[in-house]
Structures are given as structure tokens and as C-alpha cells.
Amino acid sequence: MHYDTNYSLLIELQKVDSRIDGIDKKLKELPLEIQQCEREINELRTKLTELDELLKEKELSLREKNSEYRAEEEKLEVYKKQLLQIKNNDEYRAMLQQIDNQKEKIRKIEDEILKMEESLEEFKGKLPSLKEEIKEEIHKKELEKQKLSEMSEVLEKEKDTLITERGEIEGKIKVSSLRKYERLRKKGYNEVIVPIVKIMGSEGEEYVCSACNSTIPLEISLKVKRGEPFVRCENCGRYLYYEEKEEE
Ligand SMILES: [Zn+2]
Incomplete structure (x- = not known):
């Protein structure tokens, strides 16, 4: 079967347009994906800084605990000296008590220092691997970001080629045919010329519009199969065509 050249060219033009649409969609998404990568990289860098800060905090509180x-x-030394100068029994006992209390206080601080030292050592021990993991993740994200930027360049080039191709096809199509095509495309249809598809309906074989799935009346499907151009789907208004491979 042979279509009128204009119609076949329009179908070809539509294929190019669909590819350009696909590229445009991807090109719109890419910057968002790149931004997402950048956000994740920044979050990871913040995590790295926070780990270093946490180490500094732990070291600082340990130093503070040691000065305490x-x-x-x-203070304990002062109490001990004071004890030697006390003559009164009650005061002496009171000072002994105070010295005991002070010793207890110091023991508690010693315990705290031990715990803090352990925690610091443990943290220092795992810090390098923690940082390494984060650095690896940053590296992965940076590669991903680079790939996305490169993809954007490739797509731009591909789009340029397609636009040239489109111009060549467009130049061969009659203006009146082109207008019919453009008018439907402006309505927001991605596919303006769609194939009819054979299905097994309740009453045997029938054809449906591949875009809206509605049944094509016999006389219309015959027209389409004969290769008549610009036959429209009664339901969605798209132009129909027949793909011979369907009948294999
Ligand atoms: Zn339809």
C-alpha cells in the first residue's frame, strides 16, 4: 500500500517531533536532577564537617572535665591543710566529713573522665572509616552529576540534528498538509497521526484507534487501509493510518 507522499512524510515528521519532545522533556528534568545531586553532595559535606566538630566537642569537654x-x-588540699589548724573537736569532725565528701566528688569526676576518654577513643577509632564512607558517597554523587551534565550536552546535540532533519522533511510537505498536522498538535496531542490496530472484538475482527481505543467503523477502516490521507478518528479527531506489519 502506498500513501500519498505528503502523508507518509507527515508520519515521518511526527516521529522526529516525538523524539524532539522526548528530548525536551528530558532536558527539562536534567537540571532538576543535577540540583538534587548538588543538594545531596552538600548534605554529605555538612556531615563531614559535623563529624570533625563532634570530635572537637568531645575533646573540649574532656579538657574541661580535667580542669574541673x-x-x-x-580544694581537697586546702581542706587538708585547714584540718591541721583546727583545735575544736566539732569543727574537726565537720572538716573530716567535708574532706570525705570532697574525695567522693573527685572519685565521681574520675569516673566521668574515664568514660569520656573511652568514648573519645572509640569515636576516634571509627572516625576515619566514617569519613571515608561519606567521601566515597560524595565521589559517587559527583560522578553522577557529571554524567547528567554530559547527557545534557549529548541531548542538545541530538536535538540539533533532529531539528535539521525535521527542516528537511518539512520542506518536502505541502503547506496545506502541514497546517492540518500543526493544528492538531497545537491542541496538545503528542501523536496527531496514529495507526489503527486490529483487535478481536465481540463481533470478530475490528479496528480501533490506537490513541483513544474507540472502534473504527468498517467504512472508515477501509478508507484508512486503502491509504486515504487525513481520515479522522470519529472519537478523538486524530488522523489515522494503517501499518502493514500489523497484518503479518
Ligand atoms: Zn481516536
Whole structure:
């Protein structure tokens, strides 16, 4: 079967347009995907900084605890000296009690220091591998981002080629045919010329519009199969064509 050249060319034009549409859609999505990558990279970098800050915090509180320990030790020494100068029994007992209390306080601080040292050592131990994991993730994300940027360049080039191709096809089509095509496309249809598809309906074989799935009346499907151009689907208004491979 042979279509009128204009019609076949329009179908070809539509194929190019669909590819351009697909590329445009992807080109719109890519910057968002790249931004998402950048956000994730920034979050990972923040995590790295936070790990270093946490280490500094732990070291600082340990230093503070140690100075607290020294201050309490000094206090204990002062109490001990004062004890030697006390003559009164009650005051002596009171000071002994105070010294005991102070020793207890110092023991508690020592326990705390031990715990803090352990926790610091443990943290220092796993810090390198934690940081390494995050750095690897950053590296992966950066590669992903690079791939997306490269893809964008490839798609732009592909689009340029398609636009040239489109121009060549367009130049061969009659303006009146082209207008019919453009008018439907402006309605927002991606596919303006669609194939009819054979199905087994309740009353045997029949053809449906591949875009809206509605049944094509026999006389219309015959026209389409004969290759008559610009026969429209009564339901959605698209132009129909017949793909011979369907009948294999
Ligand atoms: Zn239809």
C-alpha cells in the first residue's frame, strides 16, 4: 500500500517531533536532577564537617572535665591543710566529713573522665572509616552529576540534528498538509497521526484507534487501509493510518 507522499512524510515528521519532545522533556528534568545531586553532595559535606566538630566537642569537654578535676583536687588540699589548724573537736569532725565528701566528688569526676576518654577513643577509632564512607558517597554523587551534565550536552546535540532533519522533511510537505498536522498538535496531542490496530472484538475482527481505543467503523477502516490521507478518528479527531506489519 502506498500513501500519498505528503502523508507518509507527515508520519515521518511526527516521529522526529516525538523524539524532539522526548528530548525536551528530558532536558527539562536534567537540571532538576543535577540540583538534587548538588543538594545531596552538600548534605554529605555538612556531615563531614559535623563529624570533625563532634570530635572537637568531645575533646573540649574532656579538657574541661580535667580542669574541673584539678580544681577539686586543689580544694581537697586546702581542706587538708585547714584540718591541721583546727583545735575544736566539732569543727574537726565537720572538716573530716567535708574532706570525705570532697574525695567522693573527685572519685565521681574520675569516673566521668574515664568514660569520656573511652568514648573519645572509640569515636576516634571509627572516625576515619566514617569519613571515608561519606567521601566515597560524595565521589559517587559527583560522578553522577557529571554524567547528567554530559547527557545534557549529548541531548542538545541530538536535538540539533533532529531539528535539521525535521527542516528537511518539512520542506518536502505541502503547506496545506502541514497546517492540518500543526493544528492538531497545537491542541496538545503528542501523536496527531496514529495507526489503527486490529483487535478481536465481540463481533470478530475490528479496528480501533490506537490513541483513544474507540472502534473504527468498517467504512472508515477501509478508507484508512486503502491509504486515504487525513481520515479522522470519529472519537478523538486524530488522523489515522494503517501499518502493514500489523497484518503479518
Ligand atoms: Zn481516536
